[in-house]
Amino acid sequence: MNCDFVLTTCPYCGCGCNFYLQVIDGKAVGVVPCKTHPVSKGTLCIKGWNAHQFVHDEKRLTKPLIKKSGRFEEVSWDEALDYTAKRMLEIKEKTGPDSFGFLSSAKCTNEENYLLMKLSRGVMGTNNVDHCARL
């Protein structure tokens, strides 16, 4: 049996509280506030205390999906990414880079925002990239 406590940043508001996800045999079973963290100091709000709950929700998406004749079908990662790359490059070719837009996310990491931004600017060739800071 393995029981680990993994220090991480709360996925909700911008305060930046940290907590430990308690992981028993590969499953996130609970949240323990981090007492030494400079922002949260051992406390959390109700969202933080329950931040493990949606992780294992059975409604999570687990397979790449492509809509074929109006219905989603499960496909392999290779198929999903090949198809996505092909369609994006086709659009770039046909109607130009600025006919495509990227919506990044304040719920993703810095690294992920950087990569989406780089994909937009460096690969598609458009500055049409934004996120919901305004919303």
Next chain:
Amino acid sequence: MSNNGFQPKLLAFCCNWCSYAGADLAGVSRLQMPHNLRVIRVMCSGRVSPEWVIKALSSGMDGVMVLGCHIGDCHYIDGNHRTKKRFAILAKLLGTMGINPNRLYLDWVSASEGVKFQDVVIKFVDRIKELGPTPIGAYQGVKVDR
């Protein structure tokens, strides 16, 4: 604050075997009593969870009575032993939080004690009239701008 004309809202939990029968006797005997009391019959005073009392007081009741069989007469042997202990600590908790424990009243009334029932009710109503309306009432319902 003047309590003239203040009619307290009171709740009484009466056990099925003794005190509810005592209340019944008081009624049948046409003993006069104030009308401030709403009575809830329970099978045993031991069935009265302190949470119920907390809920009643938090909801704006001015006082709560719990009446059961005399110690030793409990239909369930020691149900009222637990009642007595729970309400001893509950009274302390109320006081700690700032609710006068005199708003809570525990006593034993047997099926034959119609007169005692009348007596404890009159005394409790007087006691609460003396204390005035529950301060919790001001904290209930729609909040008003300060």
Next chain:
Amino acid sequence: MIDKVRQLVVDLLDSGRADAVLALANVHANVQPYLYKKGDSLDSLALWPKYSMGPILKSIQAAQPDMKLAVVARGCDDRALVELAKRGQIDLNNVQIIGLACTADEATECECANPYPANIDVGNKVDGVASTDLLAELKGKSYDDRLIFWKQAFDKCIKCYGCRNACPLCICEECILEDDSWVKAGEIPPPFPIFHLIRAYHLSDKCVECGECQNSCPMDIPLTSLYALIRNEFNELFDYIPGAEIDRKSPLVTSLEEDPIREETA
């Protein structure tokens, strides 16, 4: 002190008397609970700030009931483990307790009156904190002033349930505080005083004086003081300290003959 704990942990693991030891570790420059196993380096071992060990031990036992566990336990942990065992939440037969006495500074920070476990393996027994300015002030207040004090304190409550979540003895499977028919759901602050009075009643025969409710309160509500008052009152009535004696049931579930009310006998 920490070296002695380290040695005890190593001995237990190396000798096979324990499969794992629940303690604290310094990782990523923060202190966290940690389940040490044989072969783990104990350089990271830490003692403070304390974390509540009871609930973690309970979750580990639930996942693997036959595991031979040891736990580094302070006074409050020790009492929590006893109280949890008494209430069927954990099995102490499989658990070895490494009793750690708190230092005077630690006791002061926790406002703890009993800063030591029943059996001390490491550290020296120091005097607890008998009272605080706030406790004295609260005792001296009239009912009306107390009500105002707590009303103002609980006006800050954001209903995080941290007091409940962090409490080692909040063990109900379904929490009445989450039941809309008792406490109206979705309101901040939660309705006063029902939320806090129900919790206070539920903990009146269980509170082991760990202070985790206040430690986990993001609004700095002085819960440690509230529960100190409640523990004193319970003890005055029933001569009973939760977590002190494993063979003694809560007086709230016994008859008057078994456990009389003290005020009456006096």
Next chain:
Amino acid sequence: MAGLVASFGSGAMTNSIDEFEDADCILITGSNTTENHPLIANRILRAQEKGAKVIVIDPRKTQIGDLADIYARQNLGSDVAWLNGLINVIISEGWYDKEFVSGRTEGFEELKAKVADYTPDKIEQISGIPAATIKQIAEAYAKAENGSIVYCMGITQHISGTDNVMSLANLAMVTGNVGKRSTGVNPLRGQNNVQGACDLGALPNVFTGYQAVINDELRAKFEKAWGVKLDGKVGQTIMEMMNNAHDGKLAGMYVMAENPMLSDPDINHVREALENLDFLVVQDIFMTETAQLADVVLPGTTYAEKDGTITNTDRTVQRCRKAIEPIGDSKPDWEILALLGQKMGISNFDYNSPEDVYKEIMAVTPIYAGISYERIENETLHWPCPTADHPGTLFLHSGTFSRGLGALKSIDYREPAEMPDNDYPMQLTTGRMMFHFHTGTMTRNSPALHKEVKESYVEVNPSDAKEQGIVEDEKISIASRRGQIEAKARITNKVGRGVVFIPFHFVEGAANVLTNPALDPVAKIPEYKVCAVKVEKI
């Protein structure tokens, strides 16, 4: 953010979270702080405990308003008016910081002339805040040694959002309340990594670290780093993309972990826009309302299944650590993007870990250059932190503003885009609440949170409710020019007369069916916080 950039030269919280504890006056506006930033509310209340005055100006009397020393309810969208009014009182009473104004700002005489029109009586008329209260607030804030301003979306989500922010900056500068410890202007960021998304250049006008795409030198730097040619014109904002999609001028979109079908104003318009695209990719953890419209759905992971960094509202870069393996065949979002980049034929998208990516970020981003994975294991670092031995920056604008002199902007009050009229006589304002988050993707799938609030609701003032015969928990209809929804009534004095509030987290009873997409001309933020509605019994 645009407002703070114009006034100070950079747009982020000027102070760090712990500093609030030592402020002696904290003015909070447009922020439901205890519910939406609890740990910042904690510091504010600690300051109050130590004697600081807490002032809350908000159309809703939320918990922090209840706890405040002074609370004032302003009419929706009247912020420039009352802020000008405060500044007017402060200048005419001589409470302003003459030294700070002359040494560190420009535009004072123009501002003084502008605000002279905003007399307390006029303010009372426009904003509904009593003249006496304006005076009381002006005195408390101006005379504070360490005055801090805290604001959130209640200030920015207006057509005058940028004006509102610049007016707050005016107030701070006129009183010298900026550039010191515990003293400044602090926008609270609503999501855990809004700050990071901005910092990392997920904006149409800047690369990482606010390096402008129109700057040839900076663009050349990125061209060299990435080995590609880059476009030098500013791109489209999300609202512009949606409008272009609607008009057939945008062919495709890639949406990562966002749900514009709930979060954007005028949802019916968004639906038409997204349906009009030739190709839509959505990368998310649940089948959101937006994902349902996609051609390809890519399963990303939650925070629990990935490594990376997050930058919180006070500019601290912190770690997110992988705790469990990805669920099913889902992949961390960084990995999906790296794989897709490679599939699109780009060689430098070959990353083995988030730390690989992060090292590249450090190399091209001066404000992050000194913040490494290694350092943040042991240190709390707030950007800007340009070098490996730099201690990070707790508070900004000490000694000088990012732009040199602070710009005092003379601004006139403008009415919200849509005012009540005979057809739509009431006003709607929207926002968040404690128990849910953004579009509910995470919180509505968390039983403990769902239990607290299961469905949408609308807050109605008791007098309005009485007039229309509406009772608690009754389902009522709320309609605007853009759509109609139904929600249960909560009767409360939190909202003033003529105003209703709806949280925007719920797909059934979605507030953003009603909201007005009118934009702030600079920041392009929609006016979520005011629109005209009618409220009726069903």
